[in-house]
Amino acid sequence: MEPEGERGREPQLGARTKTLPRGLQKPSPGEEQEGPVAGRDTRLRVVVRVRPLTCTETRRGDRQVVHSLGDSTVHVSAARHDATFGFSAVFDSGTSQEAVFEGSGMRQLVELAIDGFACTVFAFGQTGSGKTYTLMGPLVQSEAQPAAPCLLGLMQRSFACLLEQSRSRGAGLALSASYVEIYNEQVRDLLSPGPPCALPLRWSKSRGFYVENQLSVEFESLEAIADLLLEGSRRRRSSAHALNRHSSRSHALLTVHVHSRAPSACPSKQGTLCFVDLAGSERVKDTGSTGELSVEANNINRSLLALGHCISSLAKPRGKRTHIPYRDSKLTRLLARSLGGSGITLMVACISPSSRCLSETMSTLHYASRARRVTTRPVANRVSREKLLQTLEEEIQALQLENLSLRRQLCLPRLPARSTEAAPGTPARAGAGLGWGGLRQSSPEGQHPAAVGEGSVARASRRAPAWPSLYSVLRDFVVENERLRHGGSPALPGTRRSHELRADAQGSGGAALGGSWSPPAAQDPVSDDLSQGWGCLCQGGFGSMCRGQEGSCLGMPGPVPCAACSQSGNPTGNPGTLIPWAGQGLEACWRLPASCPAPLLLSRQPRPAPDLIGDVPASPSHRATRSSWSARGPRALLGHPARLLQPNGTPASSCWAPLLKLAPASGCPCCPGCPQCCPEPAGAIMSQVLPGPPTLQPVPAEGSASIPPPGQEDAALPCSHQLPGPPQPHQAKRRSQGRSRSSSQRHLLPRESRDQRGPERRTSPEGKVVPSAPPWPGLPEPRAAGAVPVLQWEEAPDWLAEQI
Numbered sequence: 144m145e146p147e148g149e150r151g152r153e154p155q156l157g158a159r160t161k162t163l164p165r166g167l168q169k170p171s172p173g174e175e176q177e178g179p180v181a182g183r184d185t186r187l188r189v190v191v192r193v194r195p196l197t198c199t200e201t202r203r204g205d206r207q208v209v210h211s212l213g214d215s216t217v218h219v220s221a222a223r224h225d226a227t228f229g230f231s232a233v234f235d236s237g238t239s240q241e242a243v244f245e246g247s248g249m250r251q252l253v254e255l256a257i258d259g260f261a262c263t264v265f266a267f268g269q270t271g272s273g274k275t276y277t278l279m280g281p282l283v284q285s286e287a288q289p290a291a292p293c294l295l296g297l298m299q300r301s302f303a304c305l306l307e308q309s310r311s312r313g314a315g316l317a318l319s320a321s322y323v324e325i326y327n328e329q330v331r332d333l334l335s336p337g338p339p340c341a342l343p344l345r346w347s348k349s350r351g352f353y354v355e356n357q358l359s360v361e362f363e364s365l366e367a368i369a370d371l372l373l374e375g376s377r378r379r380r381s382s383a384h385a386l387n388r389h390s391s392r393s394h395a396l397l398t399v400h401v402h403s404r405a406p407s408a409c410p411s412k413q414g415t416l417c418f419v420d421l422a423g424s425e426r427v428k429d430t431g432s433t434g435e436l437s438v439e440a441n442n443i444n445r446s447l448l449a450l451g452h453c454i455s456s457l458a459k460p461r462g463k464r465t466h467i468p469y470r471d472s473k474l475t476r477l478l479a480r481s482l483g484g485s486g487i488t489l490m491v492a493c494i495s496p497s498s499r500c501l502s503e504t505m506s507t508l509h510y511a512s513r514a515r516r517v518t519t520r521p522v523a524n525r526v527s528r529e530k531l532l533q534t535l536e537e538e539i540q541a542l543q544l545e546n547l548s549l550r551r552q553l554c555l556p557r558l559p560a561r562s563t564e565a566a567p568g569t570p571a572r573a574g575a576g577l578g579w580g581g582l583r584q585s586s587p588e589g590q591h592p593a594a595v596g597e598g599s600v601a602r603a604s605r606r607a608p609a610w611p612s613l614y615s616v617l618r619d620f621v622v623e624n625e626r627l628r629h630g631g632s633p634a635l636p637g638t639r640r641s642h643e644l645r646a647d648a649q650g651s652g653g654a655a656l657g658g659s660w661s662p663p664a665a666q667d668p669v670s671d672d673l674s675q676g677w678g679c680l681c682q683g684g685f686g687s688m689c690r691g692q693e694g695s696c697l698g699m700p701g702p703v704p705c706a707a708c709s710q711s712g713n714p715t716g717n718p719g720t721l722i723p724w725a726g727q728g729l730e731a732c733w734r735l736p737a738s739c740p741a742p743l744l745l746s747r748q749p750r751p752a753p754d755l756i757g758d759v760p761a762s763p764s765h766r767a768t769r770s771s772w773s774a775r776g777p778r779a780l781l782g783h784p785a786r787l788l789q790p791n792g793t794p795a796s797s798c799w800a801p802l803l804k805l806a807p808a809s810g811c812p813c814c815p816g817c818p819q820c821c822p823e824p825a826g827a828i829m830s831q832v833l834p835g836p837p838t839l840q841p842v843p844a845e846g847s848a849s850i851p852p853p854g855q856e857d858a859a860l861p862c863s864h865q866l867p868g869p870p871q872p873h874q875a876k877r878r879s880q881g882r883s884r885s886s887s888q889r890h891l892l893p894r895e896s897r898d899q900r901g902p903e904r905r906t907s908p909e910g911k912v913v914p915s916a917p918p919w920p921g922l923p924e925p926r927a928a929g930a931v932p933v934l935q936w937e938e939a940p941d942w943l944a945e946q947i
């Protein structure tokens with residue numbers, strides 16, 4: 144039993160709510176603070192909510208044994224239990240939802256999240272004690288019958304508060320949400336449609352424990368986040384048992400990521416607000432759980448026990464703490480930062496007043512009292528622009544090197560340097576790319592990109608706001624990396640155009656994309672080549688996947704089986720593969736038409752707008768991204784999610800949901816690749832994205848080249864907005880390096896390929912020479928002087944390739 148004296152030691156609520164998001168108060172030495180103080184021990188804030196007796200309990204004649212004494216204390220009076228507990232606040236059964244929001248300090252928590260702190264609120268208690276009610280309000284039966292505004296829970300009120308703050312700061316806050324549940328010790332994404340699948344839990348030094356590949360959805364309105372909450376809650380596992388007709392069978396974690404964009408000189412802040420609705424502890428004999436319900440109950444109780452152990456260990460003074468068993472359950476891993484790290488945490492202990500629940504109530508109150516002794520050391524996550532740029536650049540470099548190595552292993556040709564999107568509000572102009580290409584240009588002559596350090600980043604950041612470009616480049620690399628890791632064709636920049644043309648020719652793709660632009664198919668040689676069964680696209684680099692003869696490539700391994708091919712049964716039993724093409728919501732079957740009865744390109748479902756992407760239901764301002772990929776390799780440097788985007792409305796067949804979507808490479812977010820926004824030679828792109836098959840191609844006639852020779856592939860940059868101009872000295876040097884590297888590049892190709900490297904051109908099936916880079920009016924030939932070279936093969940360190 145909790146001693147009476149416990150009460151006296153509790154500081155008063157008014158004195159404790161010293162939330163200082165900005166000033167960060169200075170405590171007296173050795174003083175332990177309850178209000179968050181950066182870098183100082185700060186107690187968890189624990190409040191108690193007593194729910195009213197339910198109809199069943201009243202009907203049964205249960206006695207009310209829990210009473211709030213009005214001064215943040217709660218009194219339990221029963222035959223063998225008589226105790227008083229003090230907390231930060233106690234809300235009795237008559238307290239409104241709004242009073243709970245205001246009195247619990249939730250509003251301050253929202254402000255702290257905006258200020259860059261990782262804030263967590265979690266509700267715990269016995270099953271049926273009102274945790275979900277406190278966080279989300281009463282169960283919403285349907286969208287047509289929303290809950291009365293006065294009943295909305297802490298979540299909805301916090302969202303409203305956040306959005307209000309966002310509006311008052313102009314375009315200052317970028318908000319996104321992710322929603323996962325831990326069900327039977329498996330982490331599952333509640334925002335991904337389709338059958339639930341387990342997501343891996345990873346650890347990194349910078350981020351601690353995190354869920355890999357969870358979907359993160361941007362939102363800008365209350366309706367949007369309310370939809371997400373509703374959608375996720377519907378997917379969450381719940382069942383009926385004796386104590387609750389809608390009992391949650393999983394722990395749910397909804398995290399809102401708050402990114403405050405600061406004026407250029409100030410650091411930006413990246414806070415989080417995480418709502419954890421724990422599944423309720425339960426006694427199987429009380430709930431009458433059997434079978435699956437009892438398995439769930441065991442898992443719930445086990446993870447709550449692990450949480451209890453962590454809290455007990457953390458409640459000891461710092462010097463006396465030994466090991467904190469965070470790794471005992473997924474729940475404690477995910478809550479590690481909130482409990483003992485640098486976050487700020489509010490715990491809401493929910494209890495039933497019924498005499499029947501007395502022992503569970505006592506256990507919850509003891510648990511809560513112990514939690515009050517737990518301290519964290521809050522640290523705001525502030526990222527200076529310089530630092531963010533540097534981190535982004537490092538990430539891009541690491542990814543580029545890794546992709547180079549992967550391409551090398553897959554015998555794919557290099558890609559040209561990535562173009563970048565212009566920063567919002569910055570008109571796209573030649574040479575103004577601020578991404579990788581821009582940074583490389585600003586690097587000292589001949590310097591390895593990996594050696595481009597803070598200085599060049601700083602230069603880049605001084606020239607213009609660079610991160611929209613860098614993020615765009617990073618996203619491209621991540622998408623490409625994922626494709627390469629799966630052994631499939633990378634999402635190749637620029638290919639979207641050809642496939643849009645193709646779909647347009649079939650009368651479907653253009654419409655799906657809003658299709659305002661439909662250039663003549665004659666300007667798209669690759670599209671023609673694909674449709675007419677031109678050559679093997681994978682250059683024989685895939686072993687058994689490719690028979691290595693013209694027109695007989697059975698496709699690269701890819702994530703989405705082509706329904707038509709797999710159903711019709713092809714001679715080798717190797718189904719065709721639908722490759723999602725960047726930016727277009729299109730899928731291309733790599734099998735050739737002769738053997739694939741499916742259309743070469745399939746358009747996806749029409750989408751309301753090209754930039755409303757993600758596999759979450761279309762809703763105002765939704766934009767879905769997947770969180771960080773894997774902790775392998777030299778990546779995982781950033782604390783932000785990888786931008787693996789999924790097309791809207793496309794059901795994910797697996798947890799990887801491999802239908803990737805890239806924003807158009809042009810500066811215009813809704814541009815499907817029109818010549819106005821993407822003033823690069825379309826054909827030049829095609830010549831670069833097509834893997835050149837040196838051994839398998841018919842030797843073309845003289846006069847045109849489509850496969851650029853080593854050292855020249857880098858000449859044309861898709862959407863890089865270059866203008867023709869005389870070669871700069873460092874560019875001339877680069878070209879000479881390109882020539883000299885050809886010898887070293889040779890060893891990257893299969894011997895057969897090396898021996899039979901033919902002229903750098905190809906022909907269409909009719910024998911007609913297809914120029915690789917048809918001139919686009921007003922723009923340079925792809926290999927014209929002034930183009931920015933890409934990373935050389937030699938520049939990818941061997942050790943990296945070995946590691947990968």
Ligand SMILES: Nc1ncnc2c1ncn2[C@@H]1O[C@H](COP(=O)(O)OP(=O)(O)OP(=O)(O)O)[C@@H](O)[C@H]1O
Nearest residue numbers: 194195270271272273274275276387390391422423
């Ligand atoms: N403060 C409250 N006022 C009115 N009704 C409440 C209150 N708290 C809970 N209830 C009601 O009690 C029932 C159980 O609540 P809820 O589902 O939120 O419990 P829970 O703790 O989340 O249970 P579980 O752990 O099993 O999911 C619901 O019908 C809910 O509407």
